[in-house]
């Protein structure tokens with residue numbers, strides 16, 4: 001059999017601030033022969049996530065740091081083209097840490113076969129997978145969200161945030177969405193059902209929260225941190241819970257931000273902030289997927305994809321997350337959208 005040529009982005013240097021093209025190196029290599037228990041996967045979809053930036057730092061996080069020269073780590077969906085494992089067959093569609101590369105040679109046990117769903121394959125990133133689980137369990141488990149409560153979501157027009165807004169509505173909450181820009185705010189209020197919106201680029205967040213949450217905040221779904229989190233803390237009410245999902249305003253800073261000034265209100269209101277990582281909920285994926293798919297099919301849960309074509313576009317796609325030029329889930333598409341047992345490829349809703 002002729003050798004397979006792989007193309008990949010490797011980590012060339014560590015960013016100081018937002019990642020630049022100089023932090024990545026494009027390399028062509030020849031793939032090794034498979035060992036027993038390994039498979040070769042051809043990538044179809046690459047998920048581009050804020051956490052990609054965290055993995056580039058010279059420090060371990062919830063996963064070990066990437067070493068210089070390694071293939072950039074990334075979550076992907078792909079199809080098996082060759083297998084030396086009894087459990088995964090050629091043609092199976094799998095998800096795992098495929099990396100920013102066209103092909104991944106991986107132990108089969110490191111990958112999960114994707115269950116068929118009545119949706120395009122990309123829904124495993126736009127609606128389900130790590131994005132859906134984060135939004136669903138962040139609200140229902142970490143924040144113990146309840147009907148009738150007031151929920152505030154930051155980075156609300158993003159992948160996780162836009163699902164959190166709609167999960168809140170489906171749970172019967174009053175939802176206040178914070179996002180940057182008039183078009184994102186229009187989408188959130190007119191199409192996703194947010195009860196109030198705060199465009200943090202046009203309005204001070206603390207003033208916006210005073211306007212939108214006159215009775216205070218019961219639940220925060222925090223994606224941004226810094227001054228946004230501080231403003232939320234300043235308006236929480238008795239027994240409030242904040243699910244600390246992410247701190248995107250701080251991923252490109254080299255100095256830590258000063259701590260929130262409104263912590264005394266957390267004390268007085270007997271509130272709780274809890275960080276969480278989606279990996280802790282992987283064994284409950286089915287539970288979230290059943291709810292999310294049912295809401296989506298009933299027309300109560302929409303998702304948007306922000307798709308760049310071709311592996312070459314991955315570094316620029318990553319920067320969209322920090323520039324705020326994405327609406328919805330940022331993906332890079334390398335192959336055809338197709339999956340056995342599902343409807344033919346269709347565009348997700350907008």
Ligand SMILES: NC(=O)c1ccc[n+]([C@@H]2O[C@H](COP(=O)([O-])OP(=O)(O)OC[C@H]3O[C@@H](n4cnc5c(N)ncnc54)[C@H](OP(=O)(O)O)[C@@H]3O)[C@@H](O)[C@H]2O)c1
Nearest residue numbers: 050155158159160179180223245246247248249277278324
């Ligand atoms: N805990 C977990 O397991 C877990 C899992 C997945 C994701 N996350 C976290 O969830 C958050 C959202 O991730 P995502 O994948 O859904 O990304 P996303 O929200 O689709 O994209 C990031 C958005 O963040 C906003 N943003 C960027 N820089 C900002 C800044 N300095 N100040 C305020 N807003 C800023 C931008 O929206 P605007 O235009 O509105 O500014 C941008 O569109 C991130 O913090 C991520 O780390 C956590």
